[in-house]
Amino acid sequence: MTTRTARSATSRAASSRRRGRYGAPAVLLAPFLLLFTACTLVPVGYAIHLSLYTEQRGGLGFGGTETLFTGWGNYARALKDDAFLEGFANIALYCLMYIPLMIALALALALLLDSALARAKRFFQLALFIPHAVPGIIAALIWMYLYTPGISPVLDLLETAGTRPDLLGNPLPAVVNMALWQWTGYNVVIFYAALQAIPREVLEAAVVDGAGPVRTAISIKMPLIRASLAMVGLFTVIGSLQLFTEPMILHGTAPAVTSAWTPNMYAYTAAFERSDYGLAAASSVLLAAAAALLSFAVTRLARPRPESRKERAA
Amino acid sequence: MRSPLFSRRRSLRAGAAIAAATLCGSLLAACGGDQDDVPGADGKPVTLTFWGWAKGTQEVVADFNASHPDIRVTFEEIPSGNAGGYAKITNAVKAGNAPDVFNIEYPQLPDFVSQGAVQDISSLVDDSLKGKYLPQAAELTALGGRTWALPLDVAPQTFFYRKDLFRKAGITVPRTWDEFRDAAKKLKTAQPKTRIATFFPDDPTTFEAMAWQNGARWFTAEDDAWKVNLKGPETGKAADYWQKMVDDDLVQVQPSFSQQWTASLQKGETAGYLGASWGAGVLKANLGSAPGMDGNWAVAPMPTWDGQPASGMLGGTTFAVSKDSKKARAAVEFATWATTTPEGMKARIDSGTSSSYPAATALLPVAKKAFDTKFYGGQDIYGLYAEAAESIKPGWTWGPVMGVTNGSLKDSFGKVAGKTGTIQDALTTAQQATLDEFKNRGLKVAP
Numbered sequence: 001m002t003t004r005t006a007r008s009a010t011s012r013a014a015s016s017r018r019r020g021r022y023g024a025p026a027v028l029l030a031p032f033l034l035l036f037t038a039c040t041l042v043p044v045g046y047a048i049h050l051s052l053y054t055e056q057r058g059g060l061g062f063g064g065t066e067t068l069f070t071g072w073g074n075y076a077r078a079l080k081d082d083a084f085l086e087g088f089a090n091i092a093l094y095c096l097m098y099i100p101l102m103i104a105l106a107l108a109l110a111l112l113l114d115s116a117l118a119r120a121k122r123f124f125q126l127a128l129f130i131p132h133a134v135p136g137i138i139a140a141l142i143w144m145y146l147y148t149p150g151i152s153p154v155l156d157l158l159e160t161a162g163t164r165p166d167l168l169g170n171p172l173p174a175v176v177n178m179a180l181w182q183w184t185g186y187n188v189v190i191f192y193a194a195l196q197a198i199p200r201e202v203l204e205a206a207v208v209d210g211a212g213p214v215r216t217a218i219s220i221k222m223p224l225i226r227a228s229l230a231m232v233g234l235f236t237v238i239g240s241l242q243l244f245t246e247p248m249i250l251h252g253t254a255p256a257v258t259s260a261w262t263p264n265m266y267a268y269t270a271a272f273e274r275s276d277y278g279l280a281a282a283s284s285v286l287l288a289a290a291a292a293l294l295s296f297a298v299t300r301l302a303r304p305r306p307e308s309r310k311e312r313a314a
Numbered sequence: 315m316r317s318p319l320f321s322r323r324r325s326l327r328a329g330a331a332i333a334a335a336t337l338c339g340s341l342l343a344a345c346g347g348d349q350d351d352v353p354g355a356d357g358k359p360v361t362l363t364f365w366g367w368a369k370g371t372q373e374v375v376a377d378f379n380a381s382h383p384d385i386r387v388t389f390e391e392i393p394s395g396n397a398g399g400y401a402k403i404t405n406a407v408k409a410g411n412a413p414d415v416f417n418i419e420y421p422q423l424p425d426f427v428s429q430g431a432v433q434d435i436s437s438l439v440d441d442s443l444k445g446k447y448l449p450q451a452a453e454l455t456a457l458g459g460r461t462w463a464l465p466l467d468v469a470p471q472t473f474f475y476r477k478d479l480f481r482k483a484g485i486t487v488p489r490t491w492d493e494f495r496d497a498a499k500k501l502k503t504a505q506p507k508t509r510i511a512t513f514f515p516d517d518p519t520t521f522e523a524m525a526w527q528n529g530a531r532w533f534t535a536e537d538d539a540w541k542v543n544l545k546g547p548e549t550g551k552a553a554d555y556w557q558k559m560v561d562d563d564l565v566q567v568q569p570s571f572s573q574q575w576t577a578s579l580q581k582g583e584t585a586g587y588l589g590a591s592w593g594a595g596v597l598k599a600n601l602g603s604a605p606g607m608d609g610n611w612a613v614a615p616m617p618t619w620d621g622q623p624a625s626g627m628l629g630g631t632t633f634a635v636s637k638d639s640k641k642a643r644a645a646v647e648f649a650t651w652a653t654t655t656p657e658g659m660k661a662r663i664d665s666g667t668s669s670s671y672p673a674a675t676a677l678l679p680v681a682k683k684a685f686d687t688k689f690y691g692g693q694d695i696y697g698l699y700a701e702a703a704e705s706i707k708p709g710w711t712w713g714p715v716m717g718v719t720n721g722s723l724k725d726s727f728g729k730v731a732g733k734t735g736t737i738q739d740a741l742t743t744a745q746q747a748t749l750d751e752f753k754n755r756g757l758k759v760a761p
Contacts, residue, residue, distance in 0.1 A: 056756040059538045061428035061714040062458035077754070083725075150577040169732050253569055255515035255728030259721055272401035274717050274751070275429055277408075 110191035526626030
C-alpha cells in the first residue's frame with residue numbers, strides 16, 4: 001500500500017524530476033529486457049515464423065527444395081500425429097507417478113528435519129541436497145549404467161538373488177527414479193526453509209494445547225507451508241513437461257524409450273533426425289502453450305479461496 | 315533446450331543469406347576465370363574443411379597433407395552419423411557453415427541430396443574414375459542420373475563368430491539360414507546363457523541388409539515417381555525368420571555397439587556378430603584387449619537362403635561435397651586420393667582399426683596387406699570379403715526420406731524387443747510413415 005501511494009506521488013511531481021525517477025529503473029531493467037528480448041522473445045517469434053513454413057521437394061526429390069507457406073499445416077500435422085500425443089500421455093503418467101511420490105517424500109524428510117528430535121540437521125540437509133548438485137546428464141549416464149543388465153553391479157547382485165528386473169523395458173519407473181533421486185533433496189531444502197519460517201509461538205501454542213509432534217506436523221505445519229507446496233507443485237509440473245535429458249540418454253540404450261517419448265523429444269527428432277524444422281517449431285510452440293496453460297491452471301487452483309481466508313481470520 | 319536451439323536457427327538464416335550472397339558473387343567471379351579452388355593460384359594452398367568419423371581418417375588426412383602442398387585439409391572428427399553426426403552436418407548446411415567435404419553413408423545419401431545438402435559433382439567425376447569403383451557402389455552414389463559422392467568402401471555382409479565356442483558346442487559354420495537356426499539351438503543347449511548373435515532393436519540397417527540379401531527392393535525410382543515396397547515377400551521372409559529367432563530366444567536382443575553388447579561379447583554370452591566387412595576392425599578394437607579373444611574369432615560368409623552366395627550391404631561410407639562449398643574441385647581431388655590411391659588406402663588401414671573393403675577394387679591387395687589379422691588367427695579375411703562383395707545384389711536403392719523410414723522402424727523395433735509388437739507390424743508402420751512423409755515433402759509416388 002505504501003509503495004502505491006509513493007508512486008502516485010511521483011506522478012504528480014515536476015516533469016524534470018520525472019525523467020530522473022524513470023531513468024534509474026530504465027537503466028536497471030535494460031540488461032534484463034535486452035537479454036529477455038534477445039534470448040526469449042526473438043527466438044520464440046522466430047519459432048512461430050518457422051512453424052508456418054514447410055520445405056517441399058517434388059518429383060524424385062533430387063531437384064532442390066523450396067520453402068512454402070503452410071499456415072496451420074504443421075500444427076495440424078503435429079496434433080494429428082499419435083506419436084506427439086503419446087508424448088503428452090507419457091508425461092501425464094510420469095506426473096501422476098512422480099509428483100505425489102516426490103512431494104510426499106520431500107515433505108516427510110523436511111518434517112523430520114524440522115522436528116525437535118532430529119540430530120545432525122546440517123549434515124542431512126547437505127547430504128540430501130548433494131544429488132541435485134550433480135549435472136542431469138551425468139546423473140542420467142550413471143543411472144543408465146546401473147540399469148543396464150550385464151554391466152550393472154546392482155542388477156548382477158539382484159540376479160544372484162534370483163530376480164531379473166527389466167528396468168530398461170519399463171522406462172516410466174526408470175525415469176521417475178532418476179528424477180526422484182535428483183529433485184527430492186532440492187525440494188526438502190525448500191520445504192525445510194518454509195518450516196523454519198513458521199512463527200515459533202504458533203507451534204508452542206499447539207504444544208500447550210496438547211498436540212503431539214505428529215499432530216503438529218499435520219494440522220499446524222503443513223497448512224502453514226501451503227504456499228511452498230503449491231510452488232513446488234507448479235515448478236515440478238512445468239519441469240516435467242520439459243522432460244528431455246533423462247529419456248534422451250535412455251533412448252540410446254532402452255529401445256522402449258522411443259524417439260518421441262516426450263513432446264520435447266518429438267521436437268528434437270523432427271528437427272534433427274527428420275530435418276522437418278517446421279514441424280519441430282510447431283510442436284515446440286504447442287508445448288510452450290500447454291506449459292503456459294497448465295501453469296495458469298495450477299496457480300489458480302493453488303490460490304487459497306477467499307472464504308477460507310475469512311474463516312481463518314475469524 | 316528451446317532458446318539456444320532457436321537462436322541458432324536464427325543465425326542459420328542469416329548465415330544462409332550470406333552464403334547465398336557469396337555464392338552469387340563467386341559465380342560472377344568464376345565467369346572471370348578466377349575460381350577459389352585452383353590450387354596455388356595466389357601462391358597459398360587451398361584449405362578444405364572435412365568432417366568424418368570413419369576409422370583411420372586422421373591418418374589419411376595427415377598423409378594427404380604431407381604429400382599435397384597445394385591443398386590443406388583440416389579434419390574434424392564428428393560423432394558417427396546416427397550418433398549425432400548427421401544432425402550436425404544438416405544443421406551446418408542450413409547455417410551456411412558446413413565443411414567442404416563430409417562423410418556420409420549410402421543409406422543417407424539420397425535423403426541428403428533430396429534436402430539439398432549435397433553438391434552435384436558429375437562434371438568433376440569422369441568415366442575413368444567411376445570405372446575404378448565396384449559397380450554396386452557407383453550405382454548407389456548416382457541418383458537421378460547425376461553423381462553425388464565418391465564411395466570409400468563397400469560393406470558386404472559377413473558373419474563373425476567365436477571359433478572356440480562353436481567347437482565346444484560341436485557346430486560347424488552355418489551356410490544357410492536354416493543351418494544358422496539349428497546352430498543357434500545347439501549353441502543354446504550347450505551353453506544356456508550363450509546366443510549365436512544379436513538382434514539390434516536400435517538399428518534397422520542390419521535388418522535392411524537381410525531384406526536386401528533376399529532380393530527385396532524397398533525403393534525403386536520409376537520415371538519421376540517412387541515405388542515404396544517394404545512389405546514384399548522377400549522382406550516378409552526375412553521378417554518372419556528374425557521374429558521367430560527373437561520369439562524363441564535364440565538371439566540376444568541388445569542395442570548395437572552398446573556397452574551391454576560389448577560386455578556380452580566379452581563374457582562369451584554372445585558368440586557371433588552378423589555384421590559387415592568393417593566389423594572386423596570394430597570387433598578387434600572393442601575386444602582386442604579382453605582376455606581369451608585374440609585369435610579366437612573368425613570370419614565367415616553370411617548365411618543365405620539357398621546356400622548360394624548372396625549379400626546385402628550394411629552401411630558403407632562415401633565422400634560428399636557440401637552444397638555451398640566453392641572448393642568442389644579440390645574437394646573431389648582429396649576424395650579421389652582418399653578412395654582410389656594405394657597411399658590413401660594404406661594410411662587408413664595402417665591405423666590398425668579399419669578393416670574397410672575398398673570400393674576401388676584395385677586397392678584390395680593394399681588393404682589386405684595393411685590389415686593385421688592376428689585377431690582372426692591370420693585368416694585371409696579380405697579374400698572372403700572379395701567374394702562377398704561380388705555377391706552383393708545389384709538394384710537396391712535407398713529412399714529419399716530414410717531419416718523418417720529408419721526412425722519409424724527403430725521406434726517399432728523397440729516394441730519387438732519389448733515383445734509388444736512384431737517386425738511385420740514395424741514394416742507396416744514404417745511403410746505408412748514413409749508414404750506420409752513423401753506426401754508431406756511433395757515427392758511423387760508411383761500409383
